[in-house]
Amino acid sequence: MRSVSEFSRLRTSAGISIDDFADAAGFSRSTVYRWERGITPPRRAAVRMLDDMLRRSRSPAAVLAAEEETGTFTFIDLFAGIGGLRRGFEPFGGRCVFTSEWDKHSQLTYRANNECDHEVAGDITKVSLADIPAHDVLLAGFPCQPFSIAGVSKKNALNRPHGFLDETQGTLFFNVAQIIAHHRPKAFLLENVRNLLSHDKGRTFEVIRRTLVDELGYQVDWKIINAKSLVPQHRERIFIVGFREPNAFSFAGLDIPDVLSGPKLGTILHPEDGSEEIDPPFTRGNIGSVSEKYTLTDKLWAYLQGYADKHKAAGNGFGFGLVGPTDTSRTLSARYYKDGSEILVRQAEGKNPRRLTPRECARLMGFEEPGGQEFKIPVSDTQAYRQFGNAVVVPVVKAVASLMAPYLRTEPAPVVVEDTDRVLEVAFG
Structure with missing residues (x-):
């Protein structure tokens, strides 16, 4: 029998459901459920919020409504x-x-x-x-x-x-x-x-x-x-x-x-296996494949490889960053729209690597949970890359x-x- 987590006890005492707490506190439901089950420790901010609810005489719903209205x-x-x-x-x-x-x-x-x-x-x-x-x-x-x-x-x-x-x-x-x-x-x-x-x-x-x-x-x-x-x-x-x-x-x-225990790129990449809702124009088809426009052209890929070889021969560290699901990326920059060289995603054998999609950039910068499509991207890819790189x-x-x-x-x-x-x-x- 699973033991009740301290977070679960505190939440129950505060009289608020998991979904209501997630909505009010701004955390994803999956994150709150992990706290509820004791899989991961809760953020101190979440615990403080529940403590505040318990200390106040008003009902949790009234407290949350007042804070939402006035801040x-x-x-x-x-x-x-x-x-x-x-x-x-x-x-x-x-x-x-x-x-x-x-x-x-x-x-x-x-x-x-x-x-x-x-x-x-x-x-x-x-x-x-x-x-x-x-x-x-x-x-x-x-x-x-x-x-x-x-x-x-x-x-x-x-x-x-x-x-x-x-x-x-x-x-x-x-x-x-x-x-x-x-x-x-x-x-x-x-x-x-x-x-x-x-x-x-x-x-x-x-x-x-x-x-x-x-x-x-x-x-x-x-x-x-x-x-x-x-x-x-x-x-x-x-x-x-x-x-x-x-x-x-x-x-x-x-x-x-600790930085050594941080998440890997697989958590923010499109799975391309049908488990993610189609997200046009970034993904398409029955299984949500990444649009071909994000794959580097033969000319650009050849240029980036040649550029990297040239600087490697000169003893410099300049070059592209090729990554996969188990890696951590370099820093996303505002110039990413130019060639995507700092973060290139490996693809199937014989296929050129690709850029991140703007949706993946939103996840990489934490504007939405991995797998989510909550952040609205109303601008062109070029502008989106600039915006996330500067964020x-x-x-x-x-x-x-x-x-x-x-x-x-x-x-x-x-x-x-x-x-x-x-x-x-x-x-x-």
């Missing part, structure tokens, strides 16, 4: 892309009150997958501080090209400045700092490429740290997280968390699996949001900074 806390979504940061915070009671994303194609995907009771603003540099509503949490995956290894190399080759000297992108951090200085949110989460930490021998990150800590007065912690723990992709990003009021928050408490890995954001959530439910008095311009002048010179 436990409000947040703004800057440089929103297709909404990866937002999808990480909404399961914990967050309610988005402002969104900014300049790219029209990303706006289309964002709107298709997120309910907005507000307009999606374009260029954040053109938005008045007064037009941004008050909020508890600021989320921003500010553009990373000025700090990434590839971006720096390209700008050096073109004799162009990078980092804070880049007028068009490097200074966008200053807009984030200006919003923080004006609105004094309870907390913020910033995301960027891992190279931000070492860019310009660490001087770029020191300016960011000094701005946030010394000038704006926030308690700040940061961590480079490899998404390989949660999705079958090697993808390292830095996450910077700040709180206005001192508390015990620390990334030391982050609850994610955050949603399960990683959920893990960070879970760690932050307990500190977002208190309401200390805000500290208002009257002279925002003076703060920024001191911070940036």
Whole structure:
């Protein structure tokens, strides 16, 4: 006889069904059923949510309805892309009150997958501080090209400045700092490429740290997280968390699996055996075969092999990444639409490899569960590849949001900074 899991006992005491809890908490039903049966340990955020239900006098249904309507806390979504940061915070009671994303194609995907009771603003540099509503949490995956290894190399080759000297992108951090200085949110989460930490021998990150800590007065912690723990992709990003009021928050408490125990690509690839619902235009036929358009042409495959052989002979490590169901992929990039070289999927003997489909990219980035077709992709393949390559890995954001959530439910008095311009002048010179 199967023993009852601790999660099952807690859920039963809270008086909520498995399906209702999955819907309310934002986890898949298959995940909650695994917790229920004791197959895998539940996420701490799920346990906290059930604990909250038990502590409150209202019924679980009323609590969930109230949180769905008003949110436990409000947040703004800057440089929103297709909404990866937002999808990480909404399961914990967050309610988005402002969104900014300049790219029209990303706006289309964002709107298709997120309910907005507000307009999606374009260029954040053109938005008045007064037009941004008050909020508890600021989320921003500010553009990373000025700090990434590839971006720096390209700008050096073109004799162009990078980092804070880049007028068009490097200074966008200053807009984030200006919003923080004006609105004094309870907390913020910033995301960027891992190279931000070492860019310009660490001087770029020191300016960011000094701005946030010394000038704006926030308690700040940061961590480079490899998404390989949660999705079958090697993808390292830095996450910077700040709180206005001192508390015990620390990334030391982050609850994610070891990278060696992460999932493999077989969990996100189309099975092509009839077990998955047909998903046009990505799959077709009676068994859901991947469309032939994703298979590399003979010319492109020959070019990529020749390119790899050339660099191998020169002692360089450049080349394509050929993977199968038992592998973990390289980092999905925004340039994936060009040739797909970083992640090529092996096919049957004698058949050229193929690109991932946009649906597989959605799963690889955690925008939907493996095997799912929940995330709407209303744009062309080219735009979809760009959007997923620029996105955050949603399960990683959920893990960070879970760690932050307990500190977002208190309401200390805000500290208002009257002279925002003076703060920024001191911070940036």
